[in-house]
Amino acid sequence: MNTPNRYTADIFDTLSKGKFICSNSVEDNSSKLYTAIDENFDELYNYFFAIGFILERGDEYFYFSRNEIKATLDNKIEQAYRWVDVVDFFMSFDNGFAPGFRFTPADVQQQVKVDASLKDKLEIMKRLTGEGSYAERINQLIDKQLVQPGYAELENELTNQYKVVASYNYIKQLIVSIQIQEETAHEILK
Template sequence: MELNIQIPAHTADIFDHLQKGLFINSNSCDENIRQMYDEIDDHLEALSLYFAQIGYTLERGNEYFYFSRTEPRITLEQKIARAYYWIDILDLFKTFNETFGPGYRFQPEQILVEANINVMLQNKLDSIRKHTSDKEIRKDVLDNIIRQLVKDSFLELENEKNNVYKVMSSWHYLERLVESINIYDETEEDEKPE
């Protein structure tokens, strides 16, 4: 079957970005990323069909796009470990500030200062060490978390001089991941009338 669709001129750039496992966010600090977002938004159906032909699924989130792809089976243990990591990351940042989400701006130093007076935040930051080396100090743990979140396109360095980071729209992806976990309360079943 021949595919006769009109694809945008920058499709190669969009593919190169998404195939790395990155997100294209509407609120990116990078104008090129925002332009790619607009181009996908304007040509979503054509791009979805085009990428489907080469085995990629173009997914739309809340103000972001990403690729999903059928992957080889990953062991259950690896999936659980990764889910724990993301839950801990979300928990850490929401403990720092309940409004932490897309568009939020912060400096890592703010989190470290808050951790010095907020025992709960301190404990959460310390508990993330289990995902890394136990020998790391809090600043190193936080720097590694932020570096990974930037690499995965959940955060961007908005102002290098002041070390200000901006939370991308793709943060919704992590929130949706955690929200999709269903925990059933056994006491509800016990309280059902007979």
């Protein structure tokens, strides 16, 4: 089987690492990959499916999924519950926290200093951030829970400004589905 286009190797390299390819990425290469997938989705889907990967389309982003064993699914569910806290924290920081939103760690730190509820949420997340000053813990949270999984990117190194990218919708949709499933389970138990 021939590869559908010249970007296939780069697409595979990015997505096979568990990363997202987003339409609004600050990286030019990622935007090119997004366009290549969008224009050749069916061909790429079939190509990757043949080698055991499922190319998934989200709202302005792409990612790989695979059939998982139960233990792996349990770990992913546990991680999803951690993301509930992370999303709640950043939505409490600013309810406009969504794809395209720009922020700096200093913005978050300033809000934590004046908002007791946000400060409490940061304390609850010590298991994710470890010990340290507010600045250290906020930086850790941004890096480990937003940047590394691909939900935000450093847009400006001089100002330390980050941009939330389209893949953030993936985690929000996942959280909504968890909450819907929990509500359904509670209704069944009544």
